[in-house]
Amino acid sequence: MKIYKKELIYNVPAHRGLVKITDHVREALKESEIKEGLALVNTMSITASVFINDNEQGLHHDWEKWLEKLAPEFPKEQYEHNIKENNAHSHLKRAIMGRECVCAITDGKLDFGGFEDIFYYELDGQRDKKVLVKIIGE
Amino acid sequence: MKIYKKELIYNVPAHRGLVKITDHVREALKESEIKEGLALVNTMSITASVFINDNEQGLHHDWEKWLEKLAPEFPKEQYEHNIKENNAHSHLKRAIMGRECVCAITDGKLDFGGFEDIFYYELDGQRDKKVLVKIIGE
Amino acid sequence: MKIYKKELIYNVPAHRGLVKITDHVREALKESEIKEGLALVNTMSITASVFINDNEQGLHHDWEKWLEKLAPEFPKEQYEHNIKENNAHSHLKRAIMGRECVCAITDGKLDFGGFEDIFYYELDGQRDKKVLVKIIGE
Numbered sequence: 001m002k003i004y005k006k007e008l009i010y011n012v013p014a015h016r017g018l019v020k021i022t023d024h025v026r027e028a029l030k031e032s033e034i035k036e037g038l039a040l041v042n043t044m045s046i047t048a049s050v051f052i053n054d055n056e057q058g059l060h061h062d063w064e065k066w067l068e069k070l071a072p073e074f075p076k077e078q079y080e081h082n083i084k085e086n087n088a089h090s091h092l093k094r095a096i097m098g099r100e101c102v103c104a105i106t107d108g109k110l111d112f113g114g115f116e117d118i119f120y121y122e123l124d125g126q127r128d129k130k131v132l133v134k135i136i137g138e
Numbered sequence: 139m140k141i142y143k144k145e146l147i148y149n150v151p152a153h154r155g156l157v158k159i160t161d162h163v164r165e166a167l168k169e170s171e172i173k174e175g176l177a178l179v180n181t182m183s184i185t186a187s188v189f190i191n192d193n194e195q196g197l198h199h200d201w202e203k204w205l206e207k208l209a210p211e212f213p214k215e216q217y218e219h220n221i222k223e224n225n226a227h228s229h230l231k232r233a234i235m236g237r238e239c240v241c242a243i244t245d246g247k248l249d250f251g252g253f254e255d256i257f258y259y260e261l262d263g264q265r266d267k268k269v270l271v272k273i274i275g276e
Numbered sequence: 277m278k279i280y281k282k283e284l285i286y287n288v289p290a291h292r293g294l295v296k297i298t299d300h301v302r303e304a305l306k307e308s309e310i311k312e313g314l315a316l317v318n319t320m321s322i323t324a325s326v327f328i329n330d331n332e333q334g335l336h337h338d339w340e341k342w343l344e345k346l347a348p349e350f351p352k353e354q355y356e357h358n359i360k361e362n363n364a365h366s367h368l369k370r371a372i373m374g375r376e377c378v379c380a381i382t383d384g385k386l387d388f389g390g391f392e393d394i395f396y397y398e399l400d401g402q403r404d405k406k407v408l409v410k411i412i413g414e
Contacts, residue, residue, distance in 0.1 A: 003414070036274075037274055042378070044392065045389055046329050052237050053184050053232070056219060056223075058217070058218035059229055062219050063230070081334040082334075083334055084332070088334075092338070095327070098233075098236065100377065101237065104178055104270055106143055111270060113181075113182025113268060114182075130389060134314065134382070136274070136412070137274065138139050174412075176314065191367060192367060196355070197355075199356045200368070234372060239375065249281070249408060251321055252320075253322050254320065254322060274412070275277075276277050276279070
């Protein structure tokens with residue numbers, strides 16, 4: 001049994017933003033030398049998301065608008081969390097988008113459908129945040 | 139360590155629809171001869187979902203209505219993604235329902251609670267779509 | 277390869293409520309003697325959730341209010357599921373919060389970011405419900 005771990009660091013200059021990280025996960029997979037197994041990719045931050053979807057700019061704009069409708073940032077006072085902090089909306093948006101993805105590894109590759117890409121969704125940025133890649137298999 | 143992979147194909151005749159796939163996953167598990175471990179079940183399509191919930195027809199209608207309220211298909215023009223395509227709402231609905239489930243395997247069976255069933259939720263159908271089952275264990 | 281399973285039981289006295297279960301998962305991990313691998317933590321109930329986020333009381337209030345807005349309990353008659361049962365809203369809220377989390381195990385510990393805690397979210401309580409912890413690794 002082989003096990004490999006890698007931490008990736010992202011610092012998104014805006015309050016929110018999407019980063020395509022598929023190639024960073026592929027690099028970790030190559031380093032692991034694991035040919036068959038499972039890869040867990042999760043954000044270690046509770047105000048960010050790792051998820052799989054489409055690398056299409058129009059859709060990325062739609063997500064922003066849609067998440068803002070479902071879990072609006074303003075007014076700040078609508079959230080009790082914001083008595084101590086100011087990012088309640090980031091936690092709620094993350095609940096919709098999810099913390100992690102688990103990927104099948106087959107023949108040393110991410111076993112993905114044609115349009116699957118892994119994204120890091122920063123929901124409260126302007127500082128270093130970590131993504132964990134943990135691969136187990138053989 | 140044993141590892142097994144199977145691809146399942148679904149072609150839902152409508153734009154949207156639910157398919158209970160628990161028995162197809164059980165069949166893959168039987169073929170794998172794995173007795174203890176984890177099974178990843180994920181859609182390989184970015185406009186579909188794999189999730190676990192209740193096999194009750196009333197609830198399935200409720201999901202349809204509820205998802206349409208949270209991420210409406212119309213008007214198409216509200217989404218930038220629809221300049222190139224016409225399925226932005228499918229991507230958003232999928233964000234809520236999720237891409238994958240991970241199931242414990244114990245004594246050669248899906249280690250499930252009493253009412254857990256695995257569903258494939260087609261959110262942009264009328265064509266072949268794949269679900270991946272990857273099982274690791276011993 | 278080592279594999280360990282444990283079932284945790286929760287009985288939340290109210291219809292809804294949050295329970296921090298990180299330490300219960302840590303206890304299972306210690307019992308497993310697994311040092312490197314993956315831990316699946318999932319609710320076995322289809323009207324509850326297991327998810328990872330912040331242990332902050334204000335935010336917990338915000339979740340309650342927010343989920344009630346996105347998937348309201350009342351009026352009961354808006355849901356077809358409630359012809360037979362009365363907990364349609366619990367299923368919908370669970371769809372947003374998710375069924376499971378997968379955690380990396382490194383050096384015998386949950387490989388978590390600074391503020392990550394595992395929660396059991398009871399969405400239809402006042403009875404025993406089970407959470408499954410399944411750990412694989414070495």
